[in-house]
Amino acid sequence: MEGWQGLLLLLLLTLRVCSRDVMEDDGDVMEDDGDVMEDNGDVFLTSFLRKVFQRLQERRQPVVESGRTSPREPGGPGELGQDGPARRDPDQSPGPLVLTKGGQVRGVTLDQAHVFYGLRYADPPVGAYRWKPPRPVSPWSGVYDGSFPRAACMQAFPCPAGTTSEEGVLFAYGFFNQPVSAVESSVYVTAIFKQHALPVLHKYLPLYRHADRRAMLAQIVTDFVFLCPSRRSARAGAAAGSGVWLYVFDHVPSDHRVWSGLTFCYRHACHGAELPFLFHSASVANLTFSPAEKLLSNRMLCHWGAFAHAGDPSSRSQQTAFCREQRLPPWPRYSDSSGWLVLNLTRRSHAQVGTRNQICDFWDQLGIYE
Template structure:
């Protein structure tokens, strides 16, 4: 490293607190001024960062003004009950009333099924309440409004067009060969999808998550759920839940949806004893929390964690209260005045949420830029960080788990934040800000591997390794010794559909964060590219693994594979264990089990012990 690099690093290190010293005692304004002088413009956030798959691709564009979405009127009574005028579609008797769905290509679909009463009015910041029974036949032939959210500029094209506080609904997809007029001989496994979106965006009804194909292909009942987002789902204004917003409502919503599935899914042909919950990004974070939350234990049998950002920490109560105070300040309410906060219109809450998200990033807590709103450690529902729980074995270890990442998770994050090339000097500053006293070791490990003047690819690889891949590997290894059944994968697909956005040549050639979703849901056309024949085969194989796991708790169980999947001659996916040589399934056009290609890098991070 050149001497001036060393000088800059020493200057930066002089600002770094010693290990264990609280960073909040430092004057952030001085740090921000210093870092701005080195790399201006990157520390000021004027919009939330969204890592949900559809938003990611567009977040690389120049962002513009917020978009005004259609906000549905809040329902203060029971869900709307309609007569569907004899149109084609199955009718199901649930514990709360009759529901009429629609028979579409590949599946019977029940859209917008209420699983809780609307969290509106005085119930805005309250745990979800059981859904009230309805008379007549509920029309489940169309999706309901998504939960409150906002997007900016071009990403608004991917936003739900209708949003509402009245949003606690779920969608159900049943294979088209299921005959509702006669009893099912054998109930089907259930797969419950929890969408991502940084806990501020996304919807169960996005076209990308169309569950018809995966339901029909895997012969499972697929359920996708909405849950409260942003300030509506995660505001913490005080400690007393009776007189303040106590947070984690979005996670409680997910619990309520899982409980509804337990009570009602048998009427749709599903087996409540064979529920797999699966999610990507913030959805995977949600899944990890349910694996830790004792009250969630009876609600599902097993789990799939796709691209879980293990190293992005949940907020402490102190941090959550500080965010709540900043939010209240934007509304001209006091954080302790719940009456004032409840009187705010949905638009006012959303506006304050957006303004609170627009903040100067604390350079010592840089990773929090990726998740302003979300769950926090309240000491009751959520007791510790997910990575700590998984390392210490304080989770539901008897449940089988599929755990994996994509090969280039960090590309989206880095290129979305750094919209121009990053020099070696600038990358040194940011690595120091994030890793503090460990920065020299990180730089020594990564700098020699990257010779390009633009070091964004290096930063992207560090994010991939530190946030996603290596802590996932450590969690898996920590639990296999106790007999936990875990399977690991890396989605490493390569396609050749290139695009140019805002001067940045970006491509699906990168297996970026969320890149596996079009293959899992077979909705590649939604992401503006068409699956080629080899890619279609990859999608089929991926669905065979996920479906076989749902049926048998083992993605390679030959006995539980469909005839089609057996004909695919799928490579064996061994359980992740030292006796198998720590083999990982490389999911690509030529999928195969292999020893982790970045084991030496993960050994380095494990040795540092700073996840």
């Protein structure tokens, strides 16, 4: 049994023992096919947990379509190596076979269309051929397996990237419109992260003491889905030689109408909070900005405009008189030489070290993005 399965069973037993006080009155609790139920017929969380456990086991079973297991992971049978195409798995059903100038290619039929993935259009530009015009593909022997997509090539290009500081609030509070207990939040974390659930719970549970753990779930969503992948992509781009400028939008809009009645975002920098500032669209959306917010919006507009003109949001070349009046704060390039500085976009925007670098180190070391 894997670790995440054991944790689910442990939570199951804990819920049976701890979710209710010991009842002496037999009328308070009744048994129905092994599920503990209240006298009003509502199923306890124990029953829900059993169903989650069963569904997770079902999801781990391979899906078989048209005689083959799907999806196939890269690196498996048919992966292209340095010596040419590997052979197909003999247990898999054959797909369409075509003859090209380079050799035979076998694909897959999807929705009544023949698809051939990963076909080379030139020989690899390595060694003396780097930065040279492409050369024709060298012919190969055997049958090339084009039935599954390959990884895309890394592209080096400059870009600004970032998130708001509280991306997950919109999703956690939008999905759970009632308070979530510590036990319930542990169930959800276990269902999502499986074998990684214990270290995630160990990292986040001690940081939150309130009975309602939606704030914890919101922070996990912010870190795992938005903030840390953004940092990971930025560092990968920097390592590949791309110009990357990372930001965190950390301002709570003063005009609550931007959230169209989503009251849980009134005091948070929720997902999308930066858009009316970035696109200078407050007047179009009938929003009211304070003088400080107008300055923040103007500065963001000029930063992105400088990037569009010169490929650098801090560039002063071709800067307009309007942008010179905004006195843009420095936005250092995201790199190890700058100390991995991030621009904090708020009423007093400033460059800073990422405030959640240790948390993102935790997610990276967990290996969950691999």
